[in-house]
Amino acid sequence: MSPVLVVEGLAKDFTLHLQGGVVLPVLRDAALVLHPGECVALTGPSGAGKSTLMRCIAGNYGADAGRIMLRHRGAMHDLVSADARLLREIRRETLGHVSQFLRVIPRVPALEVVAAPLRARGVAREDALARAAALLERLNLPARLHGLPPATFSGGEQQRVNIARGFIADCPLMLLDEPTASLDPANRAVVIGLIREAKARGAAILGIFHDTEVRDAVADRRHEVAPLEDAA
């Protein structure tokens, strides 16, 4: 089967202009291939660059060299050179991202936050809200919270809103940065179920899981991100 994601020769430095221009090299010649239906766990010590690699793929970080080829609407596109419009379209239709923390929008209720990706794809409002409610219920978020903005929610409640938002739209490629970090065992099990279902429908998943129990339950293989000093 042809891959969903091919990363080749990826390099990423951070130049800190406010600290006298010090350059932090983080990724060199990073490579990764992801196929439909598989889940790959990024591993490696803290600070090795796991989140950086994931954010480059998500488009939050720009890359300095290399390619991030992603299958979108049946063709491969290079995210490194994609413009803002293409990136937006890819995020709307192809690339789902559960970041480590939910970025809350003031005054927007949890239900709308979760339904937003469906609305952006043209799903009718009632339909989108009903599916959002069902998913939040599955993640054990009490119905009385659905109509409230998540700003005042607990860490675990916010994370469940974030997960629901990431999983609602059935994206072919999902990026998960510590999706179970602040969850209790019951909700961790729900997330494992969601990941398995996504894989079963053919989604490719790239995850960072500090929770080895979750990792072993969902990952088909590991991809080690080595700190640069060790790699050299």
Add this chain to the structure above:
Amino acid sequence: MSAILEACGLDLRFGAVRALDGVSLDLWPGEVVAIVGESGSGKSTLLRALAGLATPDAGRVLYRDAEGAAHEVHAASEAQRRRLARTDWGFVHQNPRDGLRMGVSAGGNIGERLMAAGARHYGGIRAAAAEWMARVELDPARMDELPRNFSGGMQQRLQIARCLVTGPRLVFMDEPTGGLDVSVQARLLDLIRGLVEELGLAVLFVTHDIAAARLLAHRIIVMRHGAIVEEGPADRVLDDPQHPYTQLLVASVLAA
């Protein structure tokens, strides 16, 4: 699909000051772009030049209408430009007094713009004015009051209603939440976000507020000394800023 607005090589000097220095940019239908940068960096001048309110010394601005016809903004006649401003564009000024007629009632401010775009039926105009007051969270029962009875935040919402009632495709906003209390700002931003999303507007807005840019914009343009120093997807510009000035801008916000 093609860009709704394309600007190429805009230069504008005020005496010795280069307010715009070779600025090129494009904006696509449904795209929301924030222009950020320190005061005096040329943000408002750029917005005014794009909207035909200021004339650049060099460069051109192309607007493409719903039928796909291209209009060169600064080559068009004053009448053509005014027609575009009435039917296709909206401009929200930082100070509501610049965008409202203070001697005309709230409902009249909205209705007047509809009439300028060709509406004639009095009852229909009044109904549309009432509807738009409600949409911007103003009490339609107050439509016969003068804008000076309203608070700054309410006046700004009235200006937005006046601007959107004619269904523009392209909206320019210059610091739409500037000069308001923080709590009023948040509510106004939220209102703008909802309307922009619902109406699928192309928006170019100037802001000092990085949080507002993150909240509303798909793309961010960073200006300094009249030139664009960095631009890209909003989260990339804020999470992985490249230019020293953008890094300073983002770092100052986090420290605050």
